[in-house]
Amino acid sequence: MEGAIKTVVMQYLTSARGKDSLGGKSFQKLVQSQLGNILSDTDSSSAVKDMMKGLDDNHDGKVSFQEYLTLVGYLANSMSEQKSAASGPEETPKH
């Protein structure tokens, strides 16, 4: 799992190119190339902008590493809910 965490970190650092935070274009590129299969509308720049606004806790118009981790946590949560629901027999309809 260490490799997985490293992948998440390196993805951000590579996109940020030495800067402290991701600007709109870099964020859109990252989301489009890396999360296109689990997020919808990543090709729509207005949808990605809205997502960015939702993450932008300190309202600086950029995505910090913390704000990026919020997105990763959100995705992990929804993945976990899907997987648990799929594997938990008590969650499936019985009739």
Place this chain on the structure above:
Amino acid sequence: MEGAIKTVVMQYLTSARGKDSLGGKSFQKLVQSQLGNILSDTDSSSAVKDMMKGLDDNHDGKVSFQEYLTLVGYLANSMSEQKSAASGPEETPKH
């Protein structure tokens, strides 16, 4: 990166074996087998217990998925700080 997030999620779900949270033994096993290279003292059960207490926000003696994500976020943060420091020329001593 989707695969990386999935790995983090599945690691927890596999360790939890259908339960809502991880007990002490399952948590120790997960930490030992998956995070032994980036965390110190994972072989010491008292060190892992202390870490567990630190994560256990709701004090139920178990590690929920949220609490587990806190650990992952913490590890991602420290990895990111190490990597940024290593790659940022302004951070390295110049003499």
